[in-house]
Structure formats: structure tokens, C-alpha cells
Amino acid sequence: MYIRDLNGCEGKEVMLQGWAANKRDSKGLVFLYLRDGTGMCQCVVALDVVGEEKFNAAKKLTLESSFSITGNVVKDEKQIGGFEIQATDINVISYAEEFPIAKKEHGVDFLMDHRHLWLRSQRQWAIMKIRNRIIFSIHQFFQEDGFVEMDAPIFTGNACEGTSNLFETDYYGDPAYLSQSGQLYGEAMAMAMGKIYTFGPTFRAEKSKTRRHLSEFWMIEPEMAFFDIFQNMDLIENFLRRVVSDVLRDCKNELEIIGRDISVLEQIVKPFPRLTYDEAVRIIKGEQDVNGQNSITSLEDELKTILARIEEVKNEIAEREEKIKTPNMKKGEIGFNQAKIDKLKQEQNDLEEQSRNIPQWLNSARNFEYGNDFGGSDETVITRLFDVPIMVYNWPHEVKAFYLKRDPENSRFARGVDVLAPEGYGEIVGGGERETDENLLREKITEHQLPMAAFEWYLDLRKFGSVPHAGFGLGLERIVTWICKLPHVRESIPFPRMYGRLLP
């Protein structure tokens, strides 16, 4: 029996097993919060029902101890899940040692060191459930549309987009690299199957310490024969809409647990604006407004708001610190205020960090040089102005990957498209139409100083029935992070691998 299935069992006796997520006791009564992976349920163990031996066993339960419990299901609207178990029997499976993660704020480093235990907390549980729903949605979307899932190799002999950022391993005495992208293999497979998608791990040795980067992440790369960039954009739009609507429909509870404002996600039914690179640059530089909003002035306003909020927070901290000092204050009230102060201090730190970053972003937006690729801050600056993802296409070909098709109407541009998630998130999808001209590809490979020999097989695809084709790649963790509005990608994957972290 699982907590998820309690609905309809009112008045019946059931047996549940799980872990103690929380406990409170008083004389003759123990309240246990049971967590079983499907939900949470409060169980009440009463001395006069279960007898002294069982009662003492329940009373001794520590946080995260495992136990099974038998009892009657009682409806209680006040409880999470709406039910309560009134125990008739309890059996302890294993007493837990003192659980390191307490019911309070913790620092990031501490939580990451205890990731294997942190995953049990409600918020992490909700995120992982949403991640699972997104993964399922991705497969459903492509499978229902006739795509064939393909597994690209993880050991590769060639670098797809340059040799930096690769993890090198020893492959029977020769260097091999961990895959950075399955795309080139996807193109080969698309020529065999028509429409394919890869779903696998990707490795980038980027010494990045930002909220957007992982060294190991999961990437989905569809590739479609006979698609141009515009059909590609249509597909991306339908795809993202599908994923978001599935999550909205099936993960209401999880979204509520993490406090996601779903009204923003509900906007995703609207069409995604499609901007050319030229337009996007004008918006970033503040030369063109969006819905009456200007990138530069709105960011300046944001900075002012943040600075004002810092003052507010400081005042509240001072107020509460003063309050704690008043004589005869109840111990519990002191603790409550202390917890509030800790939280406010955390907020103050975050705000101060932002207030240091925003001037740099403003500077970089004002001085954006036409022809460059967008940086992380440029993406933030432009996507703050939108409430749906935007698609930026037709990039200067110099800044994009070698395999992107040159725009037939203007050879300065390549037919790449980046999808930038709203609310300041930035890039979640990168893709485009592929170059079909073998000679142009050879030129580009030389230009990028890539070893031609490693790409001969890829160039073969242009010799044997070459067709227009397009595709895109999306980072699973970035989608999860955006949909959940997480402050950092590290919470979007069970065991993040990033610069400086390999354990647990």
C-alpha cells in the first residue's frame, strides 16, 4: 500500500511503510510524518492503543528511521494529502543515526556534500518528479510523431565543435573523448530513419562556475531529414509547449511544493516570438523596445529595486535582532525570530551579489558589438522582457558551429536558431538547418582547425543522397531548471557533476 493510493480507503485498515520525515511527541501521543516516495502522511501513535512497548519504539524513532505502520485511515482536511493514519501497530525496520539535514536553512556546500540524503527532502523529491515527467513527455512527443530514438556513441574520436572543453580518456592507448554532442551521428541516422532523436549523457570540460553549467548533463538531439530551419522552429515550439502542458497537468502538487508561479507557465500557449539576430541585437542594446519595455532602462530599474530591497531587508534584520533582546521573551519566539533573521541574511547576500552583477551586465549590453555571439548576460537582458521563450535565428556564421547552413539569401548569416527561455533564463535549445554543400563544409572544418580525417565519414553523408535537414539540441537540466524556476542547475539532476565536484 502506498500513500498515493489512500484516497478511497477511508475507514479501512492499511499497512504503510517508509521513513520518518518528521516527529513530534507529547505524553501518550507520537505524531509521525511518514514519507514513502509517493507522498506524505501523518500517523498518530497513541499509548493506550498500541501498548507500552510499541509506543516506546515509536517514541524513540529518529528522523529518517524506517518503519512500517498499520492503522485506520481517517479523513482530515488539515493534513497534507487529506488523510491521517491512526496506528494500531508499528514496526521499526531501522533506527537512523542523527540525520544531518535538519528542518532549517542549510548552506549549498553542505547540502551538496549530502546530496544522497538531500534527495529525500520534499523540494528535491518534487523536482525529481517533475524531471521524470519531462523525460517521459519528451519520449512521448517524439515517439507519437514517428521519431526513432537512437543512441549515439559516448566515446568519440572527433570533436564536434572544437577541441577545447573535451574530457580525454585512454582508448586502448589512443586518445578518445567523451561525447560533447551526438548530433553528427544523429544526422547519419536521420538519413536512415527519416526522423530520429538522441537522448543521452553529454560531457563538457568547462571550468565554469555559474548557475547554468554542468560537466555532465543529458541532452536530447532530434534530427529530421527534409526539414528546413522554419519547420525546425515549428517543431521546437510544439515540443516545448507539449512538455510544459504535460507538467502543468500532471505535476500540480510538485509545482506547488516548489512554489513555482504557474501563471507564467500557462503563458506558454502563446506563439514564441521569432527574432533575427539583427533584431535581437537592437533589443539588447536598448535601441528597440519590446512591448514598451527597454532592456537597458528596465535593468536599471531592477537594480534600483534590488538596492531598495536590500535596505528593507537590513531594516527588518535590525528590527528582529532588537526584538530578540527584549527581556522575558519566550524561548520559542527567540528561535522563530532567529530563523527569520538567518533567512533574511541569506536573501541579503543573494541581493548583494545581484547588485554587483547587474552593472556588469548593463555595461556588456550597452557595449555589445554587432557580430558577436550572445553571452550569458545578454541572454538574461533580452529574455527578461518576454514571458514566453523566444527564438533567435540567422546568426553571423563566424560565431556558430561549422555544420550550420549558410543562409541562401545572405551568406553572412548561418541558419542557426537559439531558443532563449523567458524570465532571464537564457539558452535552453540550440539548433538549425545543416549545411548540405560539401565544399563549404570542408572550408569551415579547415577554418575551425578541425582534423579533416575525422570528419570524412560525416562528409560522406553529403555524397550519398544529401537532402536538406535540420535539428536541435536541448539540455534536459536547463529545461527542468527553467520549468521549476530553480536558482541553479545543480538541483535539476540527482547527482550533479560540475567543476570541483565529483562526490557524492
Added chain:
RNA sequence: UCCUCAAUAGCUCAGCUGGUUAGAGCGAGUGACUGUUAAUCACUAGGUCCCUGGUUCGAGUCCAGGUUGGGGAGCCA
């Protein structure tokens, strides 16, 4: 690689311009309380103030170098 912020109890943080014996809350332990949802009460046990060197009569506090971590740039999904 660069910029920037930080490191004090198991955890989250105080510790002012250097000055006796290092502070709080949470958590833990013991006891009291029959309906709690991080707000009951009392008591108890917890410290190599990240490391190395320097300045000083005196360093948790100041300086230099290092280590580790946070955020950002570059690079990217």
C-alpha cells in the same frame, strides 16, 4: 584563466575601530506536557575561530600567500 564575495560549535549565523575565560538559535541528550504542523519549559554536552607566515605587548579581528566554497566573465545546452 580573470573579476568578485566568503570561511567561527553537527547546522545557520553574531562577534563593532585588535584587549581577560568565544556567543546565540537550531539540532542532539535528559526530564516535564494527550492533537502537534520549524513558536511549550528547564537543564546538559558541543570550538585546532580553514592553513602558513607577518605586524603587534596582545590577532577570530589587521596584512601577505595558499586552500576550499559561492556568484559572475569567457565557453556553452
